[in-house]
Amino acid sequence: MRKLAIAFSLAIGCLAMNAQQALWHSRAVASPEINADNTVTFRLFAPQAGEVVVTGDFLPQQTVSAPQGEFKIPGTATMTMDSLGVWSFTTPEPLSSELYSYNLIVDGLKINDPSNVFRIRDISSITDVFLIPGGRADNYAVHDVPHGSVSKVWYYSPTIGINRRMTIYTPAGYEQNPDRCYPVFYLLHGAGGDENAWSELGRATVILDNMIASGDVEPMIVVMTNGNSGRQAAPGEGSDGFVQPNISMLRSMNGSFETHFPEVVEFVDGNYRTIADKEHRAIAGLSMGGFHSFHISKQFPDMFDFIGLFSAAIFPNESEKSPIYSDLETKLAVQFSKNPNLYYIAIGKDDFLYQQNEALRKLLDEKGYTYEYLETSDGHIWRNWRIYLTDFLPKLFK
Amino acid sequence: MRKLAIAFSLAIGCLAMNAQQALWHSRAVASPEINADNTVTFRLFAPQAGEVVVTGDFLPQQTVSAPQGEFKIPGTATMTMDSLGVWSFTTPEPLSSELYSYNLIVDGLKINDPSNVFRIRDISSITDVFLIPGGRADNYAVHDVPHGSVSKVWYYSPTIGINRRMTIYTPAGYEQNPDRCYPVFYLLHGAGGDENAWSELGRATVILDNMIASGDVEPMIVVMTNGNSGRQAAPGEGSDGFVQPNISMLRSMNGSFETHFPEVVEFVDGNYRTIADKEHRAIAGLSMGGFHSFHISKQFPDMFDFIGLFSAAIFPNESEKSPIYSDLETKLAVQFSKNPNLYYIAIGKDDFLYQQNEALRKLLDEKGYTYEYLETSDGHIWRNWRIYLTDFLPKLFK
Numbered sequence: 137m138r139k140l141a142i143a144f145s146l147a148i149g150c151l152a153m154n155a156q157q158a159l160w161h162s163r164a165v166a167s168p169e170i171n172a173d174n175t176v177t178f179r180l181f182a183p184q185a186g187e188v189v190v191t192g193d194f195l196p197q198q199t200v201s202a203p204q205g206e207f208k209i210p211g212t213a214t215m216t217m218d219s220l221g222v223w224s225f226t227t228p229e230p231l232s233s234e235l236y237s238y239n240l241i242v243d244g245l246k247i248n249d250p251s252n253v254f255r256i257r258d259i260s261s262i263t264d265v266f267l268i269p270g271g272r273a274d275n276y277a278v279h280d281v282p283h284g285s286v287s288k289v290w291y292y293s294p295t296i297g298i299n300r301r302m303t304i305y306t307p308a309g310y311e312q313n314p315d316r317c318y319p320v321f322y323l324l325h326g327a328g329g330d331e332n333a334w335s336e337l338g339r340a341t342v343i344l345d346n347m348i349a350s351g352d353v354e355p356m357i358v359v360m361t362n363g364n365s366g367r368q369a370a371p372g373e374g375s376d377g378f379v380q381p382n383i384s385m386l387r388s389m390n391g392s393f394e395t396h397f398p399e400v401v402e403f404v405d406g407n408y409r410t411i412a413d414k415e416h417r418a419i420a421g422l423s424m425g426g427f428h429s430f431h432i433s434k435q436f437p438d439m440f441d442f443i444g445l446f447s448a449a450i451f452p453n454e455s456e457k458s459p460i461y462s463d464l465e466t467k468l469a470v471q472f473s474k475n476p477n478l479y480y481i482a483i484g485k486d487d488f489l490y491q492q493n494e495a496l497r498k499l500l501d502e503k504g505y506t507y508e509y510l511e512t513s514d515g516h517i518w519r520n521w522r523i524y525l526t527d528f529l530p531k532l533f534k
Numbered sequence: 535m536r537k538l539a540i541a542f543s544l545a546i547g548c549l550a551m552n553a554q555q556a557l558w559h560s561r562a563v564a565s566p567e568i569n570a571d572n573t574v575t576f577r578l579f580a581p582q583a584g585e586v587v588v589t590g591d592f593l594p595q596q597t598v599s600a601p602q603g604e605f606k607i608p609g610t611a612t613m614t615m616d617s618l619g620v621w622s623f624t625t626p627e628p629l630s631s632e633l634y635s636y637n638l639i640v641d642g643l644k645i646n647d648p649s650n651v652f653r654i655r656d657i658s659s660i661t662d663v664f665l666i667p668g669g670r671a672d673n674y675a676v677h678d679v680p681h682g683s684v685s686k687v688w689y690y691s692p693t694i695g696i697n698r699r700m701t702i703y704t705p706a707g708y709e710q711n712p713d714r715c716y717p718v719f720y721l722l723h724g725a726g727g728d729e730n731a732w733s734e735l736g737r738a739t740v741i742l743d744n745m746i747a748s749g750d751v752e753p754m755i756v757v758m759t760n761g762n763s764g765r766q767a768a769p770g771e772g773s774d775g776f777v778q779p780n781i782s783m784l785r786s787m788n789g790s791f792e793t794h795f796p797e798v799v800e801f802v803d804g805n806y807r808t809i810a811d812k813e814h815r816a817i818a819g820l821s822m823g824g825f826h827s828f829h830i831s832k833q834f835p836d837m838f839d840f841i842g843l844f845s846a847a848i849f850p851n852e853s854e855k856s857p858i859y860s861d862l863e864t865k866l867a868v869q870f871s872k873n874p875n876l877y878y879i880a881i882g883k884d885d886f887l888y889q890q891n892e893a894l895r896k897l898l899d900e901k902g903y904t905y906e907y908l909e910t911s912d913g914h915i916w917r918n919w920r921i922y923l924t925d926f927l928p929k930l931f932k
Contacts, residue, residue, distance in 0.1 A: 166778075184641040186582065243582035247645045253658055253769060254776045257651055267776060280697065280766075280773040287685035290706075299678065308688075311805040368678075371651060375678040378652045378665060380564075407709040 165222055167251040168238075168266045174230035176266065178240070179251065183221025185242050189214050190225050192238025192263075193519070208486075208515075212241070233271025234519060235339065237263035256336050257371075258518075259328040260381050274346075275526055276339040281349035282308030286341045288331070288373075291403040295396035300362055301369035302400070303331045305341050306408070307348055307355035317409045319533040320357045321442075322400070323525075324421025324428050327449075328383040330370035331362040337518045340525060347529055354533045356418075359404055363421075363428055365393040389424060389449075391458020394431045401439065415477070418532050420444025422521045423489070427452075431460050433476075434467040441477040442532050446524040447484065447516050450492045465499075472505040478531055479507040482524040486515035563620055565649040566636075566664045572628035574664065576638070577649065581619025583640050587612050588623050590636025590661075591917070606884075606913075610639070631669025632917065633737065635661035654734050655769075656916075657726040658779050672744075673924055674737040679747035680706030684739045686729070686771075689801040693794035698760055699767035700798070701729045703739050704806065705746055705753035715807045717931040718755045719840075720798070721923075722819030722826050725847075726781040728768035729760040735916045738923060745927055752931045754816075757802055761819075761826055763791040787822060787847075789856020792829045799837065813875070816930050818842025820919045821887070825850075829858050831874075832865040839875040840930050844922040845882065845914050848890045863897075870903040876929055877905040880922040884913035 167179040178190045195211030215223040237256070239246050248255055249264045256265050267273050284307045290299050307318065323340060325333035334340040340358065347353035365388045368374030371381040405412040419440045421429040426448020433443045452461035472479075479500075483493045500507055510527055512520055565577040576588045593609030613621040635654070637644050646653055647662045654663050665671050682705045688697050705716065721738060723731035732738040738756065745751035763786045766772030769779040803810040817838045819827040824846020831841045850859035870877075877898075881891045898905055908925055910918055 180643075182641070182643045184584065185643070242640070242643065243580070245578075245580045245583070245640065245645075246648060247643075248660075250644060251778065253655055253660060253778060255660075260651055262646075262651060262653075265776070269775075277775055278767075278771060278773050283688040283697065283699070285685050285687045287683050289683045289709075290681040299681065301681070369676075373676060375676050377667075377675055378663070380649065380651060 165251055167249050168264070170266065170268065171226070174232075174268055174270070175227045176231055176236075176268075177224055177226040178215065178238070178249065180215065180223045180240055180242070180249065181221055182223055182242055183217070185217075185223065187214065187243055188217070188223040189241040190238055191241060191246075192236055193517070194227065194231050194234070194236045194238070210238075215240075231268045233268045233273040235265060235267050235273050235276045235522070237265050239263055258333075258337055259383050272523070272526075275343050276522060277346075278342055279346055279349070281345055283345050284308050284341060284348070285310065286335060289407075291400065293396050293399050295399060296365050296392060298368055300367075301331050301373060302362060303335055303360040304404070304408070305335075305344055305358040305360070307344070307357070309355065310357075310409070314409075317411045318355060318357045319416035319418070320359060320401075320404055320408075320410050321418040321420070321529075321532060322359045322361065322429075322440075324361060324363050324419070324425030326421070326423030326425050326447075327389075328381075329425070330364065330367075331360055332370045334360045334525075338522055338525060343522070343526060344529070347526070353529045356533060357404070357408055357410060359400065361400055363393050363425055364388040365390075365396065389427060389452065391431075391460040393428055394435060394460045395458070397428075397432045398436060398439070414438055414441045416441075416533060418442035418444070418478075420446060420480070420525075420528060421448070422446040422524075423449055423516065426450070434464070434471045435460055437467070437471040437474050442480075443476055443478065444480040444482070444524070444528045445493075445496075446482050446521050446528075447487050447489055448481070448493065448496075449489055450496045465503075468499075468503070468505070472503070479505070480510070480528055480531070481507055482510040482512070482520075482527065484512045484514045484516070484520045486513070487520075488516060563649055565647050566662070568664065568666065569624070572630075572666055572668070573625045574629055574634075574666075575622055575624040576613065576636070576647070578613065578621045578638055578640070578647065579619055580621055580640055581615070583615075583621065585612065585641055586615070586621040587639040588636055589639060589644075590634055591915070592625065592629050592632070592634045592636070613638075629666045631666050631671040633663060633665050633671050633674045633920070635663050637661055656731075656735055657781055670921070670924075673741050674920060675744075676740055677744055677747070679743055681743050682706050682739060682746070683708065684733060687805075689798065691794045691797050693797060694763050694790060696766055698765075699729050699771060700760060701733055701758040702802070702806070703733075703742055703756040703758070705755070706743070707753065708755075708807070712807075715809045716753060716755045717814035717816070718757060718799075718802055718806075718808050719816040719818070719927075719930060720757045720759065720827075720838075722759060722761050722817070722823030724819070724821030724823050724845075725787075726779075727823070728762065728765075729758055730768045732758045732923075736920055736923060741920070741924055741927070745924070751927045754931060755802070755806055755808060757798065759798055761791050761823055762786040763788075763794065787825060787850065788854055789829075789858040791826055792833060792858045793856070795826075795830045796834060796837070812836055812839045814839075814931060816840035816842070816876075818844060818878070818923075818926060819846070820844040820922075821847055821914065824848070832862070832869045833858055835865070835869040835872050840878075841874055841876065842878040842880070842922070842926045843891075843894075844880050844919050844926075845885050845887055846879070846891065846894075847887055848894045863901075866897075866901070866903070870901070877903065878908075878926055878929070879905055880908040880910070880918075880925065882910045882912045882914070882918045884911070885918075886914060 165179040169177045191212045197208040215225040252264045426445040563577040567575045589610045595606040613623040650662045824843040
């Protein structure tokens with residue numbers, strides 16, 4: 137048996153060597169490295185490259201002109217190469233606590249950092265991410281607190297006529313307390329997103345674990361649907377296979393998602409231990425998901441007592457004839473006559489949807505409808521949507 | 535309201551434009567493109583690059599010499615650039631049906647294909663993937679069949695003293711049949727893997743959906759644990775944060791995982807509708823997970839009636855003194871005296887653990903213990919483990 141044991145030790149050595157193959161073509165460098173003072177160093181081993189640039193949302197934005205007008209893109213910083221072929225850049229200032237995204241650009245080619253396995257996809261764009269703790273982003277970091285379960289679950293929609301996938305969060309203790317029923321929060325993504333967006337880009341399930349553990353948020357079930365009603369699931373998760381995503385195929389603001397929404401609620405109430413009444417249901421969404429939340433909540437005014445519009449697209453394109461979008465003011469009058477517990481609007485000063493939201497607030501003000509309003513800096517970005525979620529959650533079911 | 539509608543149409547145009555930012559630094563090319571004859575074309579827009587190479591498991595392997603001996607690495611093929619700066623390579627022959635992995639190498643720098651969002655991480659290596667249908671890989675593709683739920687669930691281990699994460703698959707119909715109880719299959723990963731490995735690299739949950747839908751496999755609960763007993767969860771999912779993975783920190787063959795395993799079974803039986811007896815429990819694993827399955831199943835001989843060793847590491851390193859690894863032959867005698875329904879061994883001819891498995895079979899043969907054996911081509915690779923899983927599943931609980 138001794139010989140076999142020795143053979144096995146060699147084998148494990150071999151395994152480790154095979155693992156090193158991952159680095160076969162790239163020198164192992166640490167990137168990103170979060171330094172003790174919260175500056176961050178990026179590195180890339182690329183001795184043959186002529187120019188390496190880092191671009192990310194921690195750098196000052198650049199303004200670009202296009203035929204449609206001016207718009208902002210993430211800033212860039214040029215990296216410098218040492219004598220060993222390692223390019224590096226260290227942020228000149230410490231970064232404040234946040235979940236940041238970046239890419240590297242090597243001779244004009246945008247790539248992911250080969251040294252960083254932590255990446256998040258947004259439509260067709262995959263960015264590398266890192267997290268600076270010590271402030272706001274502490275809510276976005278996994279802590280050793282009781283964790284809820286996160287499930288990918290399929291339901292059939294008779295209205296849409298297909299099987300569809302959603303993400304369901306059940307709070308810690310759900311399984312251990314089989315007689316307890318929970319309120320439900322429906323959390324909707326924006327254009328280009330899917331049923332993975334809020335848990336990945338939004339860190340929603342981590343935020344929920346942390347804020348429920350601290351006692352700031354009520355234990356609740358959170359349902360993250362796929363708002364692209366023509367589609368089964370996120371890219372690669374449906375029966376159309378590995379089709380590269382693009383935003384045009386994902387858009388869904390034709391009324392079908394809103395119309396079918398009671399089927400989602402029925403599925404959740406039928407399969408989870410919910411408190412199945414208006415007082416224990418919330419709905420919120422970002423951008424297109426805010427549009428969905430706005431229209432669903434007024435179309436079904438007895439369904440949700442808590443409504444959140446995060447950087448919401450509000451007013452429908454007039455070319456969309458769905459009855460969901462008609463008689464807007466009449467439906468709002470019915471909805472507000474039933475005194476929703478919370479109607480919440482949040483938007484950034486730089487958001488391209490700011491004026492739409494201003495118009496909505498003006499309408500609500502004129503009618504005397506009560507709502508809460510949060511205005512932040514920045515625009516139509518996930519940083520804001522994590523902030524809005526963190527602000528919204530403690531207000532629910534109280 | 536007309537003005538607002540127009541503003542909204544513009545806004546959506548702007549959204550689309552923002553989405554295009556993802557491609558800001560790279561020309562939109564289709565890659566990989568699976569051609570009608572199942573050849574595959576790879577493309578990269580990189581006009582400044584001097585050499586671009588594709589490397590992947592569909593190319594003939596190369597043999598490399600190292601101080602430890604010769605070993606094989608994936609083959610490479612040089613791409614050629616057209617006058618527009620687009621590099622391309624088309625496989626000379628159609629590819630057979632399989633899930634393939636690849637990377638691009640630009641002037642020596644190994645990168646992910648910027649045009650492909652479909653990627654899988656294995657330890658610190660992230661490869662791009664694509665799927666050729668029409669044969670074996672049809673089982674690895676999502677089809678429009680009833681889907682099970684896939685959940686990330688946490689349990690507390692008193693033995694290890696930490697909260698730990700696992701992946702649990704419940705078959706389609708589990709929620710809709712609240713009186714039905716199911717058999718349970720525990721499916722363990724290899725060194726460097728985690729609770730995500732079988733569902734991602736192994737396509738296990740897709741395979742289960744397909745094979746249960748076709749009637750070849752019994753509906754069952756499948757539990758995919760994290761076999762690295764010092765760790766809570768996969769990289770980025772535990773409270774140590776975004777720590778880059780490496781294989782040395784993940785290894786766990788010191789007996790603690792095996793010792794704590796009854797706590798996993800107890801958790802699953804306590805929280806799911808299981809048939810909680812030996813006749814309705816299976817365990818299998820690959821490499822280190824085969825090692826775990828081997829030792830757990832003989833240590834707890836009344837727990838599992840179906841045992842699968844896929845490319846298994848078998849014999850413990852003698853430096854490990856855990857009582858789990860002692861009295862091997864005595865424990866095997868007890869286990870086989872209880873006539874397990876299925877003892878299954880599978881390995882590839884080129885596997886570096888082939889001799890160990892040969893020694894185990896010799897031992898079983900000498901003792902007259904019955905087992906099933908599958909020998910395939912190739913070595914210690916996920917392609918084989920998907921094949922073994924597909925072969926093993928229909929034998930369970932029958």
